[in-house]
Amino acid sequence: MVTAANDPRQDKAGDELAISVRGLRNQFGAQVVHDNLDLDVRRGEILGVVGGSGTGKSVLLRSIVGLQEPAAGTIQVEGKDLLSLSSAERSEQERRFGVLFQKGALFSSLTVTENVALPLIEHAGLSRAEAERLAEVKLALSGLPPEAGPKYPASLSGGMIKRAALARSLALDAAILFLDEPTAGLDPIGAAAFDQLILTLRDALGLTVFLVTHDLDTLYTICDRVAVLSQKKVLVVDTIDAVASYDDAWVQEYFHGPRARAAAAAATGS
Numbered sequence: 001m002v003t004a005a006n007d008p009r010q011d012k013a014g015d016e017l018a019i020s021v022r023g024l025r026n027q028f029g030a031q032v033v034h035d036n037l038d039l040d041v042r043r044g045e046i047l048g049v050v051g052g053s054g055t056g057k058s059v060l061l062r063s064i065v066g067l068q069e070p071a072a073g074t075i076q077v078e079g080k081d082l083l084s085l086s087s088a089e090r091s092e093q094e095r096r097f098g099v100l101f102q103k104g105a106l107f108s109s110l111t112v113t114e115n116v117a118l119p120l121i122e123h124a125g126l127s128r129a130e131a132e133r134l135a136e137v138k139l140a141l142s143g144l145p146p147e148a149g150p151k152y153p154a155s156l157s158g159g160m161i162k163r164a165a166l167a168r169s170l171a172l173d174a175a176i177l178f179l180d181e182p183t184a185g186l187d188p189i190g191a192a193a194f195d196q197l198i199l200t201l202r203d204a205l206g207l208t209v210f211l212v213t214h215d216l217d218t219l220y221t222i223c224d225r226v227a228v229l230s231q232k233k234v235l236v237v238d239t240i241d242a243v244a245s246y247d248d249a250w251v252q253e254y255f256h257g258p259r260a261r262a263a264a265a266a267a268t269g270s
C-alpha cells in the first residue's frame with residue numbers, strides 16, 4: 001500500500017515531489033562526477049543548485065532532462081521512473097520540460113516569433129499561423145514587446161534574447177523549468193528583472209523550477225531552497241538561511257564573502 005510515508009512522490013514532510021533522484025552516478029572515463037547522489041525537488045518550488053566549478057551542476061541538469069545517460073541510479077519525474085520509460089513515453093514526459101541553457105541559442109536565421117513557433121509546429125503539430133499566434137502569447141508572457149517578434153536575434157539585447165529563449169522553452173506548456181545560469185551575462189538590472197520574471201511565471205503557471213546558478217542575488221531573492229553540490233553529492237539542501245549556516249569551508253566562503261553579504265542585505269532591505 002502506498003502511504004504518505006512510503007509514496008515516492010512525496011518527501012518525509014509530505015510535500016509533493018516533482019523530481020526525485022536516487023543513487024545517481026555519472027562518470028566520464030575515469031572521472032566520477034556524481035556518486036550515489038540523492039536530490040528531491042518539490043512541486044512548485046524554485047530550487048537553486050550551487051557548487052564550485054566542475055562539481056557537476058550542469059551534468060545533473062542534463063541527466064534529469066535526458067541528455068546524459070547516468071551510469072547508475074533512478075530519476076523519478078512526476079512519479080514516473082524516467083530511465084525505464086519507453087522512448088515514446090519518454091518524449092511525452094520530456095514535453096513537460098522547459099530547458100533554458102546558458103548559451104540557449106536561438107536560430108539566427110529565424111525571427112523571434114519563428115523561433116518560438118518552431119517547437120509548436122514540430123512537436124505539437126500546429127499550423128504555422130496557429131503556432132505564430134501562440135508564440136506571440138508566449139513572448140508577451142516572457143515580457144517582450146510585440147515589436148520584438150519580427151526581429152532577428154542578432155538585433156536584440158542579451159536580456160531580450162534570454163526572454164525569447166525562455167518563451168521558446170515554455171512554448172509547449174512546460175511544467176518543470178530547467179535553467180542553467182539564466183542571469184549570466186546580464187547586467188545587474190537585467191538580471192534582477194529576469195529573476196522577477198521567473199518568479200512571476202512560477203506563480204502564474206505553477207511551474208517547478210530547477211535553477212543552476214552562481215548568482216547570489218538570484219539565490220536570495222527567488223529561491224525557496226538551495227542545494228549545494230560538493231564531493232560528488234548534494235552536501236545540503238535547505239532554505240538559504242539554513243544552508244548559509246552549514247558547517248563547510250566552501251559553503252562558508254561562498255555565503256559569507258563580501259558579495260554574499262551584499263546580496264543578503266539587498267534581499268532583506270537592510
Ligand SMILES: Nc1ncnc2c1ncn2[C@@H]1O[C@H](COP(=O)(O)OP(=O)(O)OP(=O)(O)O)[C@@H](O)[C@H]1O
Pocket residue numbers: 028033051052053054055056057058059060
Ligand atoms: N560530455 C562530457 N565529457 C567529458 N567530461 C564532461 C562532459 N560533461 C561534463 N564533463 C565534466 O564533468 C564535470 C562537471 O561538469 P559540469 O559542467 O556539470 O560542472 P558545473 O558544476 O556545471 O561547472 P561550472 O560551474 O563551471 O559550469 C567537469 O569536470 C566536466 O569537465
